[in-house]
Amino acid sequence: xxSVTQPDIHITVSEGASLELRCNYSYGATPYLFxxxxxxxxxxxxxxxxxxxxxxxxxxxxxxxxxxxxxSSFNLRKPSVHWSDAAEYFCYNNNDMxxxxxxxxxxxx
Amino acid sequence: xxxxxQNPRYLITVTGKKLTVTCSQNMNHEYMSWxxxxxxxxxxxxxxxxxxxxxxxxxxxxGYKVSRKEKRNFPLILESPxxxxxxxxxxxxxxxxxxxxxxxxxxTQLSVL
Numbered sequence: 001x002x003s004v005t006q007p008d009i010h011i012t013v014s015e016g017a018s019l020e021l022r023c024n025y026s027y028g029a030t031p032y033l034f035x036x037x038x039x040x041x042x043x044x045x046x047x048x049x050x051x052x053x054x055x056x057x058x059x060x061x062x063x064x065x066x067x068x069x070x071x072s073s074f075n076l077r078k079p080s081v082h083w084s085d086a087a088e089y090f091c092y093n094n095n096d097m098x099x100x101x102x103x104x105x106x107x108x109x
Numbered sequence: 110x111x112x113x114x115q116n117p118r119y120l121i122t123v124t125g126k127k128l129t130v131t132c133s134q135n136m137n138h139e140y141m142s143w144x145x146x147x148x149x150x151x152x153x154x155x156x157x158x159x160x161x162x163x164x165x166x167x168x169x170x171x172g173y174k175v176s177r178k179e180k181r182n183f184p185l186i187l188e189s190p191x192x193x194x195x196x197x198x199x200x201x202x203x204x205x206x207x208x209x210x211x212x213x214x215x216x217t218q219l220s221v222l
Binding site: 006009032034036042043044046049090092094095097098099100101102 | 142144149150151152153154157167168199206207210211213214215216
């Protein structure tokens with residue numbers, strides 16, 4: 001059973017616009033959640049993670065994510081997207097070692 | 110430099126010809142795992158290992174074998190590859206299961222004709 005759901009397969013945003021990528025989890029009383037990014041032809045790079053404590057976590061490249069237990073969500077955000085952010089993004093639940101299906105981000109000039 | 114080394118980077122083979130994809134990590138990690146990545150399906154776990162001589166099935170183990178004779182190495186074996194195993198494969202490691210982030214290899218693009 002899929003414990004991590006990424007509802008958006010593909011998102012297109014304009015450069016400079018804000019971004020939010022959705023992730024919902026369904027496994028683990030205390031989830032240990034990650035966001036990874038995969039640039040074209042590359043492996044996966046860690047953006048940020050949440051285990052406990054402050055529900056708003058900061059990551060690399062200006063990304064942040066907010067853990068909301070009431071909504072079972074861990075959405076990734078960025079206030080202003082750059083063309084280099086075009087990639088595929090994966091949410092991951094460390095409790096059961098499962099990835100979401102991924103969201104491909106396209107950035108329009 | 111801490112890294113996970115996967116080889117080969119690209120592999121084209123024919124149905125039924127046994128192959129091995131190697132994976133090695135230099136971080137003394139206990140946990141290692143294999144994933145396959147297919148469009149629209151994300152990364153699905155094939156097998157994982159929590160330590161030497163301890164391996165277990167992931168979500169899509171059929172048609173694959175693994176071994177963990179040494180802590181650093183975790184090869185993926187396809188005894189009789191089939192076209193539906195054409196995929197992008199990633200090896201990953203972490204200090205322990207559910208502990209810390211995953212370190213990924215660069216991937217192996219496998220085509221089975």
